[in-house]
Amino acid sequence: MTDFWLAAGLLLLVAFAFLLIPVLRGRKAQAEEDRTALNVALYQERIAELEGEHSAGVLSDAQLEAGRAEAARELLADTEGAEGNGVTRLGRAVPLLAALLVPLLGFGLYLHWGASDKVALTREFAQMPRSIEEMTARLEQAVKAQPDSPEAWYFLGRTYMTQERPTEAAGAFERAAALTGRQPEVLGQWAQALYFAGERRWTPELQALTDEALKGDPEEVTSLGLLGIAAFEEQRFKDAIGYWERLVAVLPAEDPSRAAIQGGIERARARLQEGGEAGADKPAAGQAGPALKVRVELAAALRDKVQPGDSVFVFARASSGPPMPLAVKRLRVADLPAEVELSDADAMMPQLKLSAFPEVQLVARVSRAGDATNGEWIGRSEPLASGTRELQQLSIDSPDE
Incomplete structure (x- = not known):
């Protein structure tokens, strides 16, 4: 934040300059005004002296007029250029008061409408976190500073899941789902967090979330994987195979999770064979579909x-x-x-x-x-x-x- 306050200080100095320049100019104008007044007083004194000498008979009428003209020329020469400075001024008090109030007012308005917390947060996110705990703390600050950011809530939920905190993750994904209009990907993550927070018990709420996610996107990978896991743990091996095969079909060829999912499919088939249902990926005899x-x-x-x-x-x-x-x-x-x-x-x-x-x-x-x-x-x-x-x-x- 140091550079921010330095920049703000420079802007305040500029504002001070605009406010104090009229004061400095006023001082110069006052000095010129004082000099003009002195010149006028000297002119009047000179005229009085000429008239006194004329009354005493020292000066003739012609010499009196010549003296008056000379005194007038000297007065004009001394006051030349000073007439343009006769502008209306507010005095010294108003500019000085404004110079003090402007920064205070600006600081108060910034505290009310400013975003110093977001500036600090942006600077912090520009640096790589040193640990997952530090990343979590940053994301928690982000959702406090920007509570309407679905991205911040979503990534906070993902980070909570990485730390095996599914209950907090479910709350973050619920908030993200509300802000994104219940996007399928977010619904899938929400259902997954609820599943693990509920100790792997399948509930109607989870079924509703995954159904909604797959209705919006039939290839939503988190929902497909979760449904396969739930079916496998409930020993519904046919269903698990079906969900996982759909998942494998949409995963990129280079996805590292493909091997694990394929292994799950093979284990489900082996369990079916152990239960006397070999070839469970095909319809049973007498009930063959197309x-x-x-x-x-x-x-x-x-x-x-x-x-x-x-x-x-x-x-x-x-x-x-x-x-x-x-x-x-x-x-x-x-x-x-x-x-x-x-x-x-x-x-x-x-x-x-x-x-x-x-x-x-x-x-x-x-x-x-x-x-x-x-x-x-x-x-x-x-x-x-x-x-x-x-x-x-x-x-x-x-x-x-």
Whole structure:
């Protein structure tokens, strides 16, 4: 804050200068006025002397007039340039009083409307924190200084979670959710904090939060991961696999958490096998839902325009209905050509399954950024029945527009 107060002091000095210059000029004008008065007095004394000598007969009429003219010229010469200084002044008291009141008034107004705390906070955030505790303290100061900042509340909640303080994190995420209009990402973080604060007990409130988050964004990763964890701990292994497979499908290929999630999927499958439900990722015999088999390949003209690590999303969507995918699998360009199978086990949302729509369209999209909804190249099939058993051919051959 030192540089701030130095700058404020310099500005006050400038203000003092503007206020005190008229006082200094007034002193000069007063000196000139005093000199003019002295000259006038000397002129009047000289005229009196001339008239006295004229009365005594020492001076003639012509000499008297000549003397008066000479005295007048001397007076004009002495007072030349002083007439322009005859300006109206407020005196010394008013400028001096203003010079004292202006800085006091400015300081008082700054204390009322100023933001010295935010200036200090900005300077503090410009420096790297030395510990997680210091970062937490800074964020707590930030939400006090800016209680309507959703970013500050959100990052405070994330920091609390890092410190294993889920109860405080839930409060911070609740505030952030209110300020952001209940954004899906914030709702997911809020639900996760409540889950761990409640000792991993699933509640209707958590279900409502995750449902709301996934309704706003079917690919909201925190909600998908949390639902998978809750399902696994409640031994609902099929549900856990479904949620985690949806999560893997939307995570970037380089995301370090993919391996852990894939490991969770394998553990869930192993638990199902231990319970006599091998192959649980497929529908049970006699209750088989639709399973579309598709062979995906890349057009030869595009092979030099893509990278082996680019993501490839293969999905089925309703020909007439919601635009979001009903079932999705994720590959890489290096995996092509490849055969995949899409079924209800690959559903993005439990209420939107392949078996619920009689006619679908197959789509394959190449996305360098790992975004299932937007990419560079795409291939689409003609509408077909969701119960089709024949292997479908799908070529990625067009720009994704």
